[in-house]
Amino acid sequence: MQKLKSAAKELGLELSPAQLERFETYYRELITWNKRANLTTITAYEEVQLKHFLDSLTVVLALPAQAIGRNLRIIDVGTGAGLPGIPLKIVFPRVELTLLEATSKKAAFLRHIVQKMGLDGVEVVVGRAEEVAHQAQYREKFDIVLSRAVAALPTLVELTLPFCAVGGSFIAQKKGTIDDEISRANKAISLLGGNLREAKKVALTSLPDERYLVIIDKLSPTPEKYPRRPGIPAKRPLP
Numbered sequence: 001m002q003k004l005k006s007a008a009k010e011l012g013l014e015l016s017p018a019q020l021e022r023f024e025t026y027y028r029e030l031i032t033w034n035k036r037a038n039l040t041t042i043t044a045y046e047e048v049q050l051k052h053f054l055d056s057l058t059v060v061l062a063l064p065a066q067a068i069g070r071n072l073r074i075i076d077v078g079t080g081a082g083l084p085g086i087p088l089k090i091v092f093p094r095v096e097l098t099l100l101e102a103t104s105k106k107a108a109f110l111r112h113i114v115q116k117m118g119l120d121g122v123e124v125v126v127g128r129a130e131e132v133a134h135q136a137q138y139r140e141k142f143d144i145v146l147s148r149a150v151a152a153l154p155t156l157v158e159l160t161l162p163f164c165a166v167g168g169s170f171i172a173q174k175k176g177t178i179d180d181e182i183s184r185a186n187k188a189i190s191l192l193g194g195n196l197r198e199a200k201k202v203a204l205t206s207l208p209d210e211r212y213l214v215i216i217d218k219l220s221p222t223p224e225k226y227p228r229r230p231g232i233p234a235k236r237p238l239p
Helices: 002-011 017-037 045-062 085-091 104-117 153-163 179-191
Strands: 073-077 096-101 122-126 142-148 164-175 194-204 207-218
Touching: 002 017, 002 045, 002 194, 017 045, 017 085, 017 104, 045 085, 045 142, 045 164, 045 194, 045 207, 073 085, 073 153, 085 096, 085 104, 096 104, 104 122, 142 153, 153 164, 153 179, 153 207, 164 194, 179 194
Parallel strands: 073 096, 073 142, 096 122, 142 164
Antiparallel strands: 164 207, 194 207
16 A cells, blocks of 8 residues: 555545555455456556545645544545545545445445444445435434545536534535536535535646636535435426
8 A cells, every 4th residue: 555655645634554444455355346246447556545545545635734633523424345435534534424225235245345444433324415415323423525437517506515513514526627517506515404614626646637626615404305306406406
């Protein structure tokens, strides 16, 4: 994991031998399970270190320094293989992490890898965001909501902001030009109780393509009727 160790220093992170060993375990299990659970198309050792693990850790650029050491409640919506949630949990073990995944095969991998690495304070929830966000134990209960490569922003804010507590933030990891996506999402962000704080460019030598962290702060409660029923946020994004 030397590529990851070196590149993480650009984020101000000094990864310990124990953390690097967990990332090594994560990689091995990811590749083993990928054959039956279709977890990732990126499988080369160095590429996984940078394009999955390092990319997940760039979320720290959107977190205030004083927040990182606290017992933040974080939910990773549409986590897939556990990205970005699990890499953050490896580096910041005090985080209380919920991994939300709709596909049962992927959720089985998540349970396996959490147990294999001995990660405490991680809950795996199987279900669709449109339904889970209406459950009292998850609705507006999280300090930080994360999502990586799940959907276009107008759809994504409807799937994620209902999980975010007032005073918390939603961080979307995005690649490529995002101005149009943000423009189309502005009304939905406001309707759902959010406010766009920043689209922060991620500038790391190890990740040369254009990447952004879209940071949306939760200012007021999301109206009860959102998110709409499964499939509707994607089919008919809020205007």
